[in-house]
Amino acid sequence: MLNRYPLWKYLLILLVVLVGLIYSLPNLFPEDPAVQISSDGGDFSLDERRLDRLESSLADADIDIQSVERDANSVLIRLNNPDDQIQARDMISESLGDGYVVALNLAQSTPAWLESLAASPMTLGLDLRGGVHFLLEVDMEAAVKQRLEVNASAMRETLRDERIRYRNTEVVDRSIHMDFMNAEDRDQARQLISRDFPNLEYANLERDRGAGLSMTLTDAAVKEIQDYAINQNLTTLRNRVNELGVAEPLVQRQGPARIVVELPGVQDTAAAKRIVGATANLEFRLEARPDTPESETESYAFRNQEGRTANLMRDVIITGDSVSNANRSFDQNGRPQVNINLDGTGGTLMNRATRTNIGRNMAVLFIEHKTRERTVLEDGKETVVRTPYTERSIISLATIQSALGNSFRITGLDSPTEAADLALLLRSGSLAAPIYFAQERTIGPSLGAKNIERGIFSVIVGGLLVVAFMLIRYKAFGVIANLALAVNLVLLVAAMSLLGATLTLPGIAGIVLTLGMAVDANVLIFERIREELRTGLSAQQAIHAGYERAVTSIVDANITTLLVALILFSIGTGPVKGFAVTLSLGILTSMFTGIMVSRALVNLSIGGKPVKKLWI
CATH class of the missing domain: 3.30.70.260 (ACT domain)
Known part of the structure; x- marks a missing residue:
């Protein structure tokens, strides 16, 4: 019999519609x-x-x-x-x-029974829900200086291993200056160092006493360091934002030295700045022996013990970059601590340094880059001047009891919150260069509420226009198309809620476009039914032919649009992705409702019945 579905198809459609209703319901309960x-x-x-x-x-x-x-x-x-x-x-x-x-x-105000089914409302973007917008600036000069200091430390270790005497090391702009006792030691050191550091330009320096060597980064090396710094900072910031549990955050590069961070739904700007903007890192150093030359030591104060200091070796064993995992816990006395796991290279370096220094103290140096801001008048306008500075303090100084490997712990922390923040920063990775807040903007929930109202209004207006057109053009069959359109909207909202997709203003534009495109399938089908009726087919035969022969055109048109949406999602950012997500999901739901749901409604209403005239 024509225009009859088997029972399982009706049950499948009913099940899909019921699931869609359940998982779209949370969106009716406003926050x-x-x-x-x-x-x-x-x-x-x-x-x-x-x-x-x-x-x-x-x-x-x-x-x-x-x-x-x-x-x-x-x-x-x-x-x-x-x-x-x-x-x-x-x-x-x-x-x-x-x-x-x-x-x-x-x-959220979702009822408990819906939450028990893992139903939750759609995630709203920054423009709808409100949140914080940060524009961060990466200190490129500091990135270059940090790399040079690491190189200088490696050079000193190499020279000590080869028993080449040097007097002091200084990092100036983009260069490392080293002094030696005589020209012979300098030439030997130059030959040795140039083999390991080919990206430096070498020049001999004349000294009143001894000989000097200047090692300067090439322009290509500087650019490589700066690109690495901003890419590493992007990765680290994404990890930190993920640790914050923010849904669909935006972390992307803007220009040569800036990064944009948007956190939808976050109104606690202090907590967000504390985690996102923190440039904390750790260095593990040995405490200097009393007979160590002053040129190889540095003195630091303890973080929370006023007046107490310690002399540390300038050479760094490892930094926080070697940390593969970090978690907060408590020791046997209930004091907070951070358990640390190192990667393979870090574990090897730590083991090598500690196994030959048992009984010696090792310090954990906490490094934090900050800025001081002051307002000055320039040409009659107030301008904020930021002065970067670095704070270094010792958070732990403990005796090495045995050779350490890939796992150990840091104690001496003030509170569980401090331990949790430190573990998060280490776990998400350290920043390759300091970052400073160039701009901070908070979008309040009230502004987001206005955008939601306008978005809903646009959806209602667009939907009503489509409904009116279908009723006028196709009469009774227009009612069926409009019912399928309503199911399509329910399924689209449910799909976005289930997948955790973020709804933005461009996403609402995608929904409006979906409403207009959703009836395309029914327009093709109904026009094909009209053509079949004009050729003399009976009503049931025309309906059957209309649905069967229009499917190819419907699938072809929708797949083409779906490919465009996927391309937009893959190459777009922010608003473009939000539009692409809703458009993609809308295409899939409109194909289901336009082909299966509308035909099921036609089958249930007139399928298999003697119909002399179709109201189409």
């Missing part, structure tokens, strides 16, 4: 405006009495609180009115004072 209270670096502590006073003061200011939720690291205060968010944040910040971060937030 609640909220204020989040967290710690500004230390352990979080906010007693119940103080929290009760905060609630009372908010109530006195006519700020309607929906609920208060507390966990180990923060307090979330849900509000009923988004217009109260800023006032509530300011009041709480003033009441709590320093030591706390009070940030705007949006809290």
Whole structure:
């Protein structure tokens, strides 16, 4: 019998539609405006009495609180009115004072029964949900200097192994200067070093006493170092952002020395800056012996012990770059520590250094690059001048009891939060060069809400125009096409929610385009049915021929568009990818609804029945 599906096809379509309804439902429950209270670096502590006073003061200011939720690291205060968010944040910040971060937030309100089915709303992009936008600048000169200092350390080790005497080493601009006792030692050192460092230009220096050697990086080597620095920083920042658990962040290069970081949904800018902008790294060095020449030692203060210092060797055993994994834990006395695993090269270097220095102290040097900002007047305009500086302090000084390998631990940390942050920074990788915040912008949830309203309005207008056209053009069959269109929208939203795709303003444009394209399949089918009717076929035969013969054209047209969407996704960034995602998913769902769902509706309504005239 024509125009009849087997039972399993109806059941399959019904199952797909039911799953789509369930997983699209969370999007009907809007996020609640909220204020989040967290710690500004230390352990979080906010007693119940103080929290009760905060609630009372908010109530006195006519700020309607929906609920208060507390966990180990923060307090979330849900509000009923988004217009109260800023006032509530300011009041709480003033009441709590320093030591706390009070940030705007949006809290999910998905019912528990939907959450038990792993159903959650679509992730919203920065332009819809709000969040933070950072423009970071990479210090290229510091990248070159750091590479030269590493090279200088390797050179000193090589010269000591070959018993070639040198007096001091200095890094100046893009060069390394070394002094020797005589020209013979210098020439021997030059021949040895040039074999390991061919990317340097060598020149002899005249000295009043002894002889000098200058080693300067070539322009090609400098460019290579700078490219490596920004690419390594991109990788490290992506790892850090992933550790933060931000959905669909944007981390991309902008120009020769800048990186853009966008974190949708993050309103706690202090926490984001602490992790994203931290340029902390570690160096493991031996403590200097009393008879070590001053030119080979450096003195550093302890991080949290005022007045205490130690002399360390200038040579570095390993840096944080050799860390393959790091996790926070606690020692037998309940004090925080960081367990570290090294890669193969780092483990070998650590073992080589410690097995010959048992009984000697080894220090963990914490290095952090920061900037001081001051405002100056230039040509009558205020300009922010940033002065970079580096803080180095010892966080641990322990005696080597036995040869160390790939695993050991760092103690002497102040708090579990400090240990967790240090472990995260080491685990995600160190920065190849310091970065500074050139621009910081926070997009509030209220602006995102306006964009969502406008986006929904555009979808409604586009949908209504399509619905009106189909009803006017195809009458009863237009109703079937519109029902299939509604199913298509439900399935598209459900697919984006299930896949965790991020919805942005360009993504909404993709949905509007999908609504227009979704009826293309039905237009092709219905026009083919009209043609078959004009050739004299019966109603049932025309319907069967229309669906069967239009499938090839439908698949061909949609696959072509799908390939374009995939290309856009592969080569595009940010907004272009958001558009490509919704367009791709929309093509797949529209093919399903246009071919299978609409035919199922036709089969159920008139399939197999004697029909003399079709309202099409």
